[in-house]
Amino acid sequence: MPASPLRTVVFVAPFPADTTLRFCAAVGGLANVRLIGVCQKPPPNPGALGFQHIELVNDALDVDQLTDAVRRIQGVVGPIHRLVAVLEDLQVQLGHVRERLGIEGPNVRTASCFRDKALMKDVLRGAGLPCARHKMLHSEQDLWDFVEQVGFPVVVKPPAGAGCRSTWRVSDPQTLVEALRDTRPSPARPVLAEEFLTGAEHSLETLVVNGIPRLWSVTRYYPSPLEVTEKDWIQWCVVAPRERDIPLFERARDLSFAAIKAFGLRDGLTHMEWFHRPDGSLAIGEIAARPPGARIVQLTGIAHGCDLHVAWARAVVDGAFDGPFPRQRAAGVAFLRGQGKGRVSKIEGLDEAQRKMGALVVDRKLPEVGQPRASGYEGEGWVVVSHDRTEVVRQALFELITTVKVSYSGA
């Protein structure tokens, strides 16, 4: 095999989050890559991740600052092969910088289709793909009009949100008034309203290489992220079933592939959320061009016997795929959390869980006494399990979340 030429890859990693750094390390581990970081706060040991240099910026979400940083890097090392990031909030910005500086990769339009939930739905519908009816709200009246048209419940959320931030299920006039008070739609700050989709919510990931989805995977959420946000004490699970090639999932796969084509993504990971509705039909919730959260990267890697971080790096840096990575196992994760505020004061049931499910556990981060309550929906800890059979994984997770109890004390 001919040796690959030296490629300079700029990775925008504003903060040293574990999930981001794993992707940095995957790029840094590729042969003949010169990895350069753009950070607000650099990782503690950049050299160990393969970084040869870190360029600091004050605000990594600012297109002008990013452009200047990449220009400075170009001035020192010459042409930039790829400019990448895994955070959702950065994808459109990077599209702008690539367009300004002539760097290959997703442009502003492609990045915006995956990021702007209203544009996304316009393009999906234009391509004949099912999704919720929606309306951009520029005033309070717009929401009343939308509810008049589609009926309760509706969902109200930021057009470019993430992690269920400021996402409201509006089922009655009182909640509608509260949601308006919280979101204050105006022409300057429009808010998105959507018809409420019912049914079982799932995700579907694809690794796209040279415009062709080469690997795809499915998970099911128990329960939906919105319910997990609304009831911030429930422990919840994500399951990647071993049986992927079944008609239901293949229909979802076809929707995802069609969306990727309509949005024009050439290389990258996508994360689609979709609903299996009670009437049997499917609807796309959203689709993003970045690695999924909720440990789905890890679950997908276990299910397919590969390291998805490396597969992503190969796709976005080299347009290469080292698969096929067939589906081999089921995997799942349980997120541990409880009711209350303050700091973790007690964790019960761990010994019993260890006795019952210990053999299935492949990775875990257990909550620790004294740890402050986490702000996101992933809780204070998690347990990843895996087995040949989906049913075993599902049962182990459900039993785990009924066995382990996290308590808090303090304000």
Ligand SMILES: Nc1ncnc2c1ncn2[C@@H]1O[C@H](COP(=O)(O)OP(=O)(O)O)[C@@H](O)[C@H]1O
């Ligand atoms: N139109 C909808 N119908 C039903 N549930 C929805 C709808 N929109 C959002 N949700 C719920 O809210 C969650 C978060 O919304 P989503 O559009 O995925 O934004 P985010 O970028 O915050 O993940 C979804 O996973 C789903 O559970």
Ligand SMILES: [Mg+2]
């Ligand atoms: Mg989502």
